[in-house]
Amino acid sequence: MRAIGLMSGTSFDGVDVALVETDGERIERLGPSGYHPYDPAARATLSRAVAETASMTDRNARPGVLGVAEAIVTGAHRIAVEQFLAAHDIARSEIDVIGFHGQTVLHRPEIGLTVQIGDGEALARALGRPVVYDFRAADVAAGGQGAPLAPTIHPVLTYDLGLPRPLAVLNLGGVGNVTFIGEDGELVAFDTGPANALMDDRVARETGEAFDRDGAVAGAGRVHDDALQRLMAHPYFELPPPKSLDRNAFDASITDQLSLADALATLAAFTAASVARAAAQLPRAPAAWIVAGGGARNPTLLRMLSERLDAKLQTADEVGLSGDALEAQAFAVLAVRSLRGLPLSYPGTTGAPRPMTGGVLARP
Numbered sequence: 212m213r214a215i216g217l218m219s220g221t222s223f224d225g226v227d228v229a230l231v232e233t234d235g236e237r238i239e240r241l242g243p244s245g246y247h248p249y250d251p252a253a254r255a256t257l258s259r260a261v262a263e264t265a266s267m268t269d270r271n272a273r274p275g276v277l278g279v280a281e282a283i284v285t286g287a288h289r290i291a292v293e294q295f296l297a298a299h300d301i302a303r304s305e306i307d308v309i310g311f312h313g314q315t316v317l318h319r320p321e322i323g324l325t326v327q328i329g330d331g332e333a334l335a336r337a338l339g340r341p342v343v344y345d346f347r348a349a350d351v352a353a354g355g356q357g358a359p360l361a362p363t364i365h366p367v368l369t370y371d372l373g374l375p376r377p378l379a380v381l382n383l384g385g386v387g388n389v390t391f392i393g394e395d396g397e398l399v400a401f402d403t404g405p406a407n408a409l410m411d412d413r414v415a416r417e418t419g420e421a422f423d424r425d426g427a428v429a430g431a432g433r434v435h436d437d438a439l440q441r442l443m444a445h446p447y448f449e450l451p452p453p454k455s456l457d458r459n460a461f462d463a464s465i466t467d468q469l470s471l472a473d474a475l476a477t478l479a480a481f482t483a484a485s486v487a488r489a490a491a492q493l494p495r496a497p498a499a500w501i502v503a504g505g506g507a508r509n510p511t512l513l514r515m516l517s518e519r520l521d522a523k524l525q526t527a528d529e530v531g532l533s534g535d536a537l538e539a540q541a542f543a544v545l546a547v548r549s550l551r552g553l554p555l556s557y558p559g560t561t562g563a564p565r566p567m568t569g570g571v572l573a574r575p
Contacts, residue, residue: 212234212235213232213305213306214231214306214308214309214546215295215309216231216309216312218312218538218539219287219329222408223254223314225249225291226249226287228295229243229539229540230295230543231540233367233544233547234547235551235553237367241540244533244536245295259276260279261317264277270324270326280328285334288334289338292309292338293338309334310544310547311329311342311343311344312538312542313329314327315327316328317457318458320455323352325347325358342572343550346360350556350563353564355561355563356401356455357556359455361382361537362398363555368532368537368540368544369530369532372532374530375499377493377498379490380392381500381503383505383512384504384538385407386456386458387504387506391495397559400561401560402455403486404461404481404486404489406504406506407505409463410422410479412463413471413474414471414475417471418471422505423509425510426475426479428471428475429509429511429512430510430511431476432472432475435473438466442461442463442465443484452562453558453561466478479509479515483516483518484519486519500520500523501527502524503538504534508534550572554567555568
């Protein structure tokens with residue numbers, strides 16, 4: 212099947228698009244990928260929407276700015292697909308299904324609540340193609356974390372690359388997550404802690420930019436060890452996996468009085484230290500680490516990670532994958548798996564009691 216995957220991560224930067232030809236179990240071909248950025252006004256609205264979800268109890272409610280944000284998310288994904296198809300001269304009729312993750316605005320699995328905004332029914336009507344959406348709800352309803360989901364697909368995406376096992380795939384978006392793929396196919400995955408979100412938020416507040424390009428500002432700063440130790444005292448790091456996080460689980464206000472460079476250096480060190488703590492919770496030491504997501508484009512963060520892990524890191528691009536499109540590719544495959552009734556999550560990835568199917572199908 213030819214599937215398009217769509218991913219809008221917790222960094223609120225934009226929509227990743229990827230085309231994959233797959234049966235849900237093997238990759239037949241990885242097609243082109245694309246990206247549609249959110250403009251500053253859209254990012255600001257999404258940030259306000261997240262702030263207003265703190266007291267939500269009904270995952271289907273869309274009060275106030277949340278309804279506005281959902282329309283923005285749906286519209287941005289429609290435009291992203293239309294531009295992608297036009298850019299690559301692909302007819303809509305050639306696409307069998309679209310995997311639409313939506314935008315996570317609240318993730319509280321400990322109370323059985325995860326909220327992704329984006330109207331899958333409206334997107335299916337607008338694009339005239341079947342859309343699979345709401346991937347996480349069934350897993351959470353069954354007692355799982357509902358996240359991370361992409362790890363189910365990491366063995367599929369890395370199957371033909373000849374990489375050593377055990378293999379760790381580290382995705383650094385707004386939040387970090389790691390996938391451990393054992394020699395025998397053992398699959399363990401969980402959120403490691405913050406990745407780019409805390410750094411991006413500080414950069415946006417102070418400069419209006421979306422992120423610290425090439426980690427240049429962080430690279431010029433000094434890590435404040437006292438602040439880092441206090442950040443690492445968060446109880447999340449002592450919890451055993453499976454476990455997952457809300458984007459706003461961590462409070463970086465302890466770094467507010469630091470200069471921008473020192474704050475970003477300290478927050479980058481926080482991400483690196485949290486990944487190192489997560490590595491200690493893996494079944495065995497990985498023989499190789501593959502890094503994807505926006506953090507893979509931050510040399511300062513990669514250097515800190517390499518030092519903390521005492522391991523050589525390779526970016527997804529270096530091994531023949533697309534670091535930027537990996538999550539979107541995963542949701543393309545997850546959409547096909549959903550259509551075929553194949554598991555989207557496992558006890559070792561989300562803590563669900565059994566392999567879980569899921570996803571809601573919207574027809575045009």
